[in-house]
Amino acid sequence: MITSDISLLSSISPVKKLTKQDVYRPCQLPCFTSGCLSTDDLQPINDIVGQTRAQKAVEFAMGIKEKGYNIYAIGQNGLGKRTMMLRYLTRLQSERELFDWCYVGNFDDTRSPKVLKLPRGQAVTFKQNIEKLVLRLVKALPLAFDNEMYFNRADQLKKQLSQQQEAALEELTKEAKAKNVKLLMTAQGDYQLIAVNGEEPHTEESYEALPADEKKAIEKIVAGFETRLRQIVRTFTKWEQEYSDKQQEHDDQTAKEVLSQFIKPLLRKYKKDIDVSEHLKAMQKDMIANVDIFLEQSEEQLGLAYATLDKKMPRRYLVNVLVNQKDTHFPIQVEESPSYHSLFGYIENATFKGTVFTDFSLIRAGSLHQANGGVLLIDATKVLERPYVWDGLKRALRSRQLDLNSLEREVSLSGTISMNPEPIPLNVKIIMFGDHQTYQLLQHYDPDFSELFRVTADFETSMPRTDTSEEHYARFISSIVHDNELLPCDNSAIARVVEYSSRQAEDQNKLSLYSADIANLLRETSFVARSQHVDMITANHVQQALDNQQHRVNKLQDSLLDDFKLGRTLMQVTGKVVGQVNALTVLSTAEYRFGLPSRITANTALGKGEVLDVEHKVKLGGQIHTKGVLILTSYLASMLGKSAEIPLTTYLTFEQSYSGVDGDSASMAEYCAILSAISKIPLKQSIAITGSMDQFGVAQPIGGVNEKIEGFYDVCSIKGRHDEQGVIIPAANIENLMIRSDIAEAIHNGKFHIWAISHINQAIELLAEKASGVSKGQSFTKNSVYQSAHLKLQKLRTLQQKK
Numbered sequence: 001m002i003t004s005d006i007s008l009l010s011s012i013s014p015v016k017k018l019t020k021q022d023v024y025r026p027c028q029l030p031c032f033t034s035g036c037l038s039t040d041d042l043q044p045i046n047d048i049v050g051q052t053r054a055q056k057a058v059e060f061a062m063g064i065k066e067k068g069y070n071i072y073a074i075g076q077n078g079l080g081k082r083t084m085m086l087r088y089l090t091r092l093q094s095e096r097e098l099f100d101w102c103y104v105g106n107f108d109d110t111r112s113p114k115v116l117k118l119p120r121g122q123a124v125t126f127k128q129n130i131e132k133l134v135l136r137l138v139k140a141l142p143l144a145f146d147n148e149m150y151f152n153r154a155d156q157l158k159k160q161l162s163q164q165q166e167a168a169l170e171e172l173t174k175e176a177k178a179k180n181v182k183l184l185m186t187a188q189g190d191y192q193l194i195a196v197n198g199e200e201p202h203t204e205e206s207y208e209a210l211p212a213d214e215k216k217a218i219e220k221i222v223a224g225f226e227t228r229l230r231q232i233v234r235t236f237t238k239w240e241q242e243y244s245d246k247q248q249e250h251d252d253q254t255a256k257e258v259l260s261q262f263i264k265p266l267l268r269k270y271k272k273d274i275d276v277s278e279h280l281k282a283m284q285k286d287m288i289a290n291v292d293i294f295l296e297q298s299e300e301q302l303g304l305a306y307a308t309l310d311k312k313m314p315r316r317y318l319v320n321v322l323v324n325q326k327d328t329h330f331p332i333q334v335e336e337s338p339s340y341h342s343l344f345g346y347i348e349n350a351t352f353k354g355t356v357f358t359d360f361s362l363i364r365a366g367s368l369h370q371a372n373g374g375v376l377l378i379d380a381t382k383v384l385e386r387p388y389v390w391d392g393l394k395r396a397l398r399s400r401q402l403d404l405n406s407l408e409r410e411v412s413l414s415g416t417i418s419m420n421p422e423p424i425p426l427n428v429k430i431i432m433f434g435d436h437q438t439y440q441l442l443q444h445y446d447p448d449f450s451e452l453f454r455v456t457a458d459f460e461t462s463m464p465r466t467d468t469s470e471e472h473y474a475r476f477i478s479s480i481v482h483d484n485e486l487l488p489c490d491n492s493a494i495a496r497v498v499e500y501s502s503r504q505a506e507d508q509n510k511l512s513l514y515s516a517d518i519a520n521l522l523r524e525t526s527f528v529a530r531s532q533h534v535d536m537i538t539a540n541h542v543q544q545a546l547d548n549q550q551h552r553v554n555k556l557q558d559s560l561l562d563d564f565k566l567g568r569t570l571m572q573v574t575g576k577v578v579g580q581v582n583a584l585t586v587l588s589t590a591e592y593r594f595g596l597p598s599r600i601t602a603n604t605a606l607g608k609g610e611v612l613d614v615e616h617k618v619k620l621g622g623q624i625h626t627k628g629v630l631i632l633t634s635y636l637a638s639m640l641g642k643s644a645e646i647p648l649t650t651y652l653t654f655e656q657s658y659s660g661v662d663g664d665s666a667s668m669a670e671y672c673a674i675l676s677a678i679s680k681i682p683l684k685q686s687i688a689i690t691g692s693m694d695q696f697g698v699a700q701p702i703g704g705v706n707e708k709i710e711g712f713y714d715v716c717s718i719k720g721r722h723d724e725q726g727v728i729i730p731a732a733n734i735e736n737l738m739i740r741s742d743i744a745e746a747i748h749n750g751k752f753h754i755w756a757i758s759h760i761n762q763a764i765e766l767l768a769e770k771a772s773g774v775s776k777g778q779s780f781t782k783n784s785v786y787q788s789a790h791l792k793l794q795k796l797r798t799l800q801q802k803k
Contacts, residue, residue, distance in 0.1 A: 012698070013731055015766070016756040020748040023739040025508040027495035029470050036474075038488040038536060044479035046091065048084040049472055050463030050513050055088065061455040062092060062375075062429060067400060068454050070430040072380070074439050075459030080515030081433055082377060086332065089375055094330045098373045101323040101424055102126065103360045104279055105316045107286040113320075113360030115422045116275055120325040126276070127319035129266055134317050136262055137287065141294040144258045161243040168232050255291040259284050283317060290316075315361055322365045322424075323372060331374035335367040338378050340388050343367050344396070345404050347419055363421060368402055371428050380434030380442075393430070397452045400426050431457075462510040465502060473498055473511055480519050486526035492539035497521065500546065503706065503738040521545060553592040560587075560596055565718045569656055571597060573719045576682035579603060581767065583654075583669035584690035584708035584727065585661075595704060595711025597688050599655040600666060602673040606796070607649025609641055611674065614653035615661045622662025631664070632671040634695045635760070640678070640789055643778060647796045650674050664692040665702035668728075668760050672767055679789035683767040687755075688712040689728040697760040701732035706739055713743050713752060726753030728763050 016022075029036075036042060048055045054073065061071045075081050100123030102116040118126055210218075263284050270276040287294070293314050322345075325331065335342060345366035349358045367376055383389050396402055401423040432453065439456070442449040463469055474494050481488060489497070497518065504512035512518070522537075525545040529537045563569040571582070579602045586595050611633045615621030621629075629652065640646055652670055654661055668691040676683045690708050692700040709727045716725045734756050739747075746752035757763050761772035764785050773784025780787040 012758045012762075014758075015762050016731060016734070018734065018737070018747065018754040018756060020744045022734060022756075023737040023747060023754060024741070024744045025465075025499070025502065025738065027470060027498040029467075029474055029491070029495065029498070036491065038490045039474075039478040039481045039494065040488045042475050042478035044482050045472060045475035046087050046479070047472075048088055049476045049515075050469070050511070051084060051459055054081075054457040054459045057455050057457040058085065058088060058431075061457075062089075062094070067397075068452050070397065070453045071432070071455045071457050072439060072442075072453045073431055073433045073457040073459060074436055075433075076435060076461065076514075078514040078516035079459050079461065080513070080519075081459050082334070083515065085377065085431060086334070089332050090329070094374075096330055096373055096427070098325045098328075098330060099323075100124075100321065100325055101369065101372065103320040103322055103363050103421060105283075105286075105318075105360055106422075107282050107316075110316075110359070111419050113363065113419065113421045114279065115424050116279060116319075117425075118273070118276070120328075123319075123321045123324050126270075127321050129269075130317065130319045133262055133266060134314060137259065138294055138314075140258050140262065141255060141291060144254050157243055161239055164239055168235065172228060172232060251291060252288050255288045259287055287317070315359055318361045320361045320363055322363065323369050325373070331371050332377070333367050333371035333374070334377045338367070338383050338389055339386050340392060341366065343378075343389060344392055344402065345369055347404070347421075358419060360419065360421065363404065363419075366402075368396060368426065368428060369424065372402070372424070373427055375429045375431060377431045377433070380432045380438050383432065384438070394448050394452060396426055397430065398448075399423075402426050460513055462505040462507065462512055465505075465507075465509050465511045469511060470498055473501065476515075477518065477522065480515075480522050481526075484519070484523060484526075486522055487529050487535065487537050489522070489525075489537040489542075493525070493537040493542050496539040496542040499738065500542070506703070506706070506736050506738075508735050508738060521549075524548065550592070553589065554594065556587070556589055557592070557594045557596075561714060561718060564715050571599060571715055571719060572685040573716045573725060574722065575685055577685055578680055578682045579673055579677035580685070581669045581673045581676070581683050582685060582688040582712065583666045584688050584712055585666070586704035586707050586711075593704065593707055595707035595709070597712045597715050598657060598666075600669050600673050601653060601655055602670070602677040603651045604648045604677045605651070606647060606800075609637060609646035609648065611636070611650045611652055614651060615657070620657070620660050622660060624664050625662050625666070628664030628667040628692060629670065631695055632667050632674070632693060635693065635697050636671065636674060638695070639775070639786060640793060644793075644797055646793060647800055648678060648793070650677060663702075665690050665704075665708075667691070667693045668699060668763055671760055672764055675764060675785060675789060676768070678792060679785050680792065681768050681770060681785050681788055684724075684769065686716075686722065686725045687728060687767055688726075689763055689767065691728070691730040691733075691757075691763075693760050699730035699732070699757050699759060699763075701730050701736070705729055705733045705736050709737075709754065710740050710743060713740075713746070716752075721751070723751055724753075726755065728755045728757055728766055731756040731758045 054075075058071060061069050073081050073085065098120040100118045100120060102118065102123050103113045104116055106112050106114045116123075116126075263280060266280055267277060270280065293316075343366045345368075346364050347358055348362040348364060349356050350362060351357075367378075383393065402425075403423040404421045405418075430453070442453075477489060477494055477497055480486070498511065500521065501512045501518060502508055502510065504514060504517060521542070525537050525542050528545050528548070529541045532541075534541075560569070564571055572580075573582070581600050582597045583600045584595055585598045586593060611629060613621055613626060613629045616626050616629070637646065652674060654666075669689045671693065672683060672689065675681075688708075690702055690705065692702055694700060709729070712727055713725075737754075743752060747754060755762075755766055757766075764770075764772040768785050771781060771784040773780035773786030775786070780790050
């Protein structure tokens, strides 16, 4: 090999012409030799495939109980993070004690409902017990107040009051009668003292006829009796209050006797639970104080108290079961739409006959309530998009309790009276899914994030491709087939999917972990197979599904290839041209990525050794592309301008490029075009080139190598195929090759070629069919490309010196 720097000889590999085996690695699963005929013979896998790092992080976070060890799962969409996480969590056993949570009335402060914590699965039973109790009381209490014993005691109390009142009035009546004064009761129920003339009251005429002294005496007597009457009336009020107290005591005793009979079994049942026992006692006391609710004396007045949405029973004694843990496994909740209400719960309003009201029975649970004692899975982007959700989540995790306040109250949008329920203790692990960018933004701008999400589960995009991993991948394919009830895949189909996975990973030695892509492919493949009325998926069905996928999204590619076919896009794939080379580019849409060749041309004029990048000048070139041009300029100067300035300015451009250009994968192509323009040595147009280079001319790997090769092959097929056509790639990209099968066959038959190089000078020799040249002091090897360039530059320098 000829090189420009003798010191690099030891590190540069010779040019390698690739074979079919180099450009495509077929799948040969070990399980195929052990009697496995299809996915029906493979045990589906439930493990997290290829995500050892993430799995260990999750195991650590789930095992530690201290505050702040929540998980941020990093990875792009389509990796199956949620599916794999759910599978792992479903299998995970935890020693956490689970509880049911209820809200009940606070009889001391109705605006602050109380929380009851019950052992797992007992909340519904407790609610049913309370409902049975209350429904029995609704029937029993009215009966207790509607029987002879109650009425006899009530009549006795009323009779005692009447007797006292009658005795007091009778004594006053006798004394007044002795003084010719009579006590009468008016139609309005008031007492009145009037003077009498014998048995009859004085008329106005008879009273006026009396002497003045006698009238004065009568008035004095009546005034005295009125004073006594007022005293008696005040005494009546006192007696009536005493009667009312005795009657209330009688009612309370009656209610207590009934309540004690029904509530004692519950008190015995829940005697070990102090909070429940205290609630039952408080409820009993409140029922006694509010026994009128059960007597239904006025349906209109009691309507609101009974305005339940399900059963006719007093609302204040309902049990609102917020969380009922039915399963022995810890709860796993997935919140698809994490709004404030869906996460933290909310309080509903109800309407009864035009009256809007709320109470503790209208408190509704959020995802955090349902996940309490377990795990909640949420999406970071959705959490951050919703107002107040992120702040509320941080507040709940810091305080480790769920304080259920309405969003309106939180943002001070409403001044209406609202409830303030007792907070519920929170013991939950949050697993938040997001990408790297969101993670970095939270780390940088929110100091609380690193304290609350201390564990990072970083999901891999690919895993090494070994015999063992291929076998695991086959079982992973089997699990998708079984979970989705798809047609089984035979060995050829499994192998084709594994090979497709390597292509997606852009590495022969790796497998893609984008499980969504694999699952979608298998679903579409199963559809293709069913449409052909077969019972087994083969490799042909997989390939047809892949072809169908491509056909749905490659409209732009077909349109651009038509431009080559019709001659609108100029491209030579035969012959030689000075200052022109076929570079390879990748174009991307939202769903599809494909490669196409692009002509790079270079032209020279007198100047000072500059390389003018036209794309950069017109602001169509990105920063990385500009960097690549500067690097190749540096190498060019090191080769041809060490002793004297290069007396040329080179103009470099992508021909017929009308959109942005970025990346440095065209650096080697650009360098070859520039060197050809300077040396006037033509370059083969049947060979395209892709690759980046450093300041020493060493070839560096690039992305999209498969798409680039396929793009040039397709254009060659349009323009006319011949056996000299091929592509130059960096040697470091060999392991990235998973070429289309028709191209692999063309390589095998010598109809197409791929050369892997380690240095730019190797590319120059392939394109120019001439030695690149070795530096020898002030000159280069004879009959080399660099010598031609050097001689032309020397001639220009001589001419400039003569001027």
